[in-house]
Amino acid sequence: MSDLNLRELHNTEFPIPDELQSNLAITSLSKVYNWSRRSSMWPLLFGLACCAIEMIGTAASRFDFSRFGMEVMRGSPRQSDLMIVSGTVTKKMIVPIVRLYNQMPEPKYVLAMGACASGGGPFKEGYNVVSGVDKYLPVDVYVPGCPPTPQALIHGLIALQKKIDGQSLANMDDVPWYGVGPSEPTPIPILGPDVIDPRQMDIIRRQAELAALGKPYGVRELPAPQMKAVVAAKGAAPAAAAADGGEVDAAKAERLRKREEALARKHAAKGE
Amino acid sequence: MVIAAPQTVDVDVNAVIDKLKEKFPEAVKNDTRQGYKGVIVDKSKLVEVATSIRDEFGFDYLSSATGVDYLGIADEMEMVYHAYRTTGGPALVFKAQTPRDNPEIPSLIDVWPGVDFQEREVWDLYGIRFPGHPNLQRILLWEGFNGHPMRKDWKEAYFEEDHKPFESRWPAGHVHRIEEKNAYGHNVMYPADLDLSRLTDTSEESLYNSLGLGVDVQDLTGEGGIKTDRLVVNLGPHHPSTHGVFRMVVTLDGETIETLDPVMGYLHRNHEKIGERNSFLQNMPFTDRLDYISSMSNNLGYALAVEQLLALGARYQPPTYRAEVIRVLMAELTRIVNHLWSLGFLLNDLGAFFTPMLYANNEREKILDFFEATAGSRLMCNYMRFGGVFKDIPERIHSVVNMVNDKVRDYNTMDYLTEMINERLPRFMDEYERLLVNNEILKTRTVGVGVLPADRAIAYSTCGPLLRGSGVAYDIRRSDPYSIYPELDFDIPVGQNGDIYDRFMVRVYEIRESLRILKQILPRLERTKGEEVVSKFNYLGRVPIGESYGRVENPKGELGYYVVSAGDEKGPQNPWRYHIRAPSFINLTALGPMSKGYKVADVVTILGSIDIVLGETDR
Ligand code: SF4
Helix, strand or coil, X not given: CCCCCHHHHCCCCCCCCHHHCCCCCCCCHHHHHHHHHHCCCCEEXXXXXXXXXXXXXXXXXXXXXXXXCCCCXXXXXXXXXXXXXXXXXXXXXXXXXXXXXXXXXXXXXXEEEHHHHXXXXXXXXXXXXXXXXXXXXXXXXXXXXXXXXXXXXXXXXXXXXXXXXXXCCCCCCCCHHHCCCCCCCCCCCEECCCEECHHXXXXXXXXXXXXXXXXXXXXCCXXXXXXXXXXXXXXXXXXXXXXXXXXXXXXXXXXXXXXXXXXXXHHHHXXX | CEEECCCCCCCCHHHHHHHHHHHCCCCEEECCCCCCCCEEECHHHXXXXXXXXXXXXXXXXXXXXXXXXXXXXXCEEEEEEEEECCCCCCCEEEEEEEECCCCECCCCCCCCHHHHHXXXXXXXXXXXXXXXXXXXXXXXXXXXXXXXXXXXXXXXXXXXCCCCCCHHHCHHHCCCCHHHHECCCCCCCCCCCCCHHHCCCCHHHXXXXXXXXXXXXXXXXXXXXXXXXXXXXXXXXCCCCCCCCCEEEEEEECCEEEEEEEECCCCCCCHXXXXXXXXXXXXXXXXXXXXXXXXXXXXXXXXXXXXXXXXXXCCCXXXXXXXXXXXXXXXXXXXXXXXXXXXXXXXXHHCXXXXXXXXXXXXXXXXXXXXXXXXXXXXXXXCEECCEECCCCCCEEEECCCCCCCCCEEEEHHXXXXXXXXXHHHHHHHHHHHHHCCCHHHHHHHCCCCCCCHHHHHHCCCCCHXXXXXXXXXXXXXXXXXCCHHHCCCCEEECCCCCHHHHHHHHHHHHHHHHHHHHHHHHHHHHCCCCCCECHHHHHCCCCCEEEEEEEEECCEEEEEEEEECCCCCCCCCEEEEEEECHHHHHHHHHHHHHCCCEXXXXXXXXXXXXXXXXXXXX
């Protein structure tokens, strides 16, 4: 950021005389914090897979994300604020990734770049693939695409800046790192027969008990699809649905009635 | 730098097979299965036969070794080997079979050291043991993983059906997310006898043990005074100069490398297992993601493999001439893209931090603009089809002149290509060479470093610029030609000393040669304007039973696809076996021996000079 524009920081509640506009700003602490943080995000120099190539492309001269204060890619997690998870997260790799995340100082952010990091992507079925880094780390911004174009990544980074702009020092749910005391590190996954998330020990124990009893384990029965109910609601007259009672149903019926009215109006307009 | 003469390619493999059968009448039989090639060797005689194949018949280069599980077809597992002559010519395919319950096949590591990683991979994924292999450890997964996942009866957590699309995902028109069906909500699955009391991560420990690094205490007072302690250093998996999630466990004596062991699998995303459940065509976009810098030529290799299979059927139409021209255009542009990238990063590793890389990347972006206009995506082009390419190159294209602060302009595509190939890229290469080729720092750091002699390069099955840098003129475009390469005029640059500098120069010259090819492509493009580029039948048609091995000279080396079709006549069709012979993976076999005795800083450069990409190494 070459020119420091103090006007960006003004809090309009306190008027500042015109002649001092470029010398003086009265603002809140949060705003100063956020402004300085969002203007110098230092991403971790950390490429996982194909998406990393586009990340490097974004850093290179054509797209150049240093225009947004992000050019200082750091090799060490200790010096970085932002982890761009650029590529497929495998079970073998999630262990170092969680370690790296724990080593980053707070405040820290995670951006899931591409389909793989967001939800497993094309390789989701794979036995060694973690379907989305958000299974382990809190993700702030998801960038869709396979791979996302540099424009998309920059858009994601700008979205992250907007998110930071909206954070407040006063609200601790918003930014946990301004709370009292150190925050808990994310537990490191264990590579056993398959990857084990220590936070899931209870579920795993329960399933193991089922297995010991010779019952089916590891799967969950899903309720049958709700298709019929929806069709019935559509087919039934609004009045009949309302007669069923229940607030939800009433609201639904009301919506349906409004929609049908609108449709009728539309048809009428067309007919003319 | 020497420019090698064209090679002889007429090798009569059938005559070789006949002689081989004469010599080993008991052990060698023809593979008579429908659509299969080569011979089946009795496994008790395998090492003997292989030695004779190498020494007497001159097939000194083992390209690929992989396993196949024929569960339900023959109740056997099989190892398939493809051997070539480095003087050129087609493959000698030989196989060894073993029963599924106690699979065991003698290791060929003494005959071809290049099978080292490939046999470890087969042990990891298929559970075939290789007596005679000195370090038969898992390579892609971690020690302690449950089972051998590529076996046909091993099902993963998100497994549902044998073919895609999985119908169970949308019962009655509704989408079921697979996470909801899994009790853990993750892509995990535990064996029924999971021992909850002993949940410690032993993967690192067993890794160090397998490398012989388990004992830390060193003899500090040897002969000749105080010895320094041996130090174990991990480079990676998170390290800026490992080019991805690659890891090297290095033992150092002071600054000098004593041993170096590559550890991989951090990007093992189960390409092959997923590929065997996809239909043949569905695999095409997955091949993009192997060597994600050169997606176009990955497509080409796979298309060639499946076309070989299709050609076994009755109604196959080979690609039209225009389709072949476009394929070569794309493959050579990809080579330039890849070499620009790898040269840039090699210099990066040498300490010229990012400047050469940024310059090279500018030119790369111009080519990517062309890819984007043609295929719709900058990187993952998904462009080739069986029997041609997906669509013709566009009439007009949007791009820029300067990469910084320029407005988007509209070009005629042929003008754009002509300008790029005849002026822009040669001009850039002149500049790049003037700045770098005789640069003193570059030479000091690379000449005589990381030497790989020619015989070792062949023995380790290395390929691409690494092999040619060592003075072996082996380039598949000439040695086992495909597409329209025989009618094009180009040379194969080879190095003399096999050091980093030679590999660097091979790449520089290869860009020049690619430009030479592209200059011959341009008039052919003009001439064939308006011709068909794909025949519809080929990608709707059925793939006949058989096996095929399609290989191309990828920028990083020989990329081969071994595809087996079990040929379901009516139902959905998917490859029974889909194996990728990845150049980066096999080239890494040479990394350890090449780095021994050099300094830590050199290792980074040696690795950079191999030019690996992890999507392909780990698959
Ligand atoms: S989202 Fe696509 S491009 Fe990105 S890592 Fe995954 S497969 Fe590669």
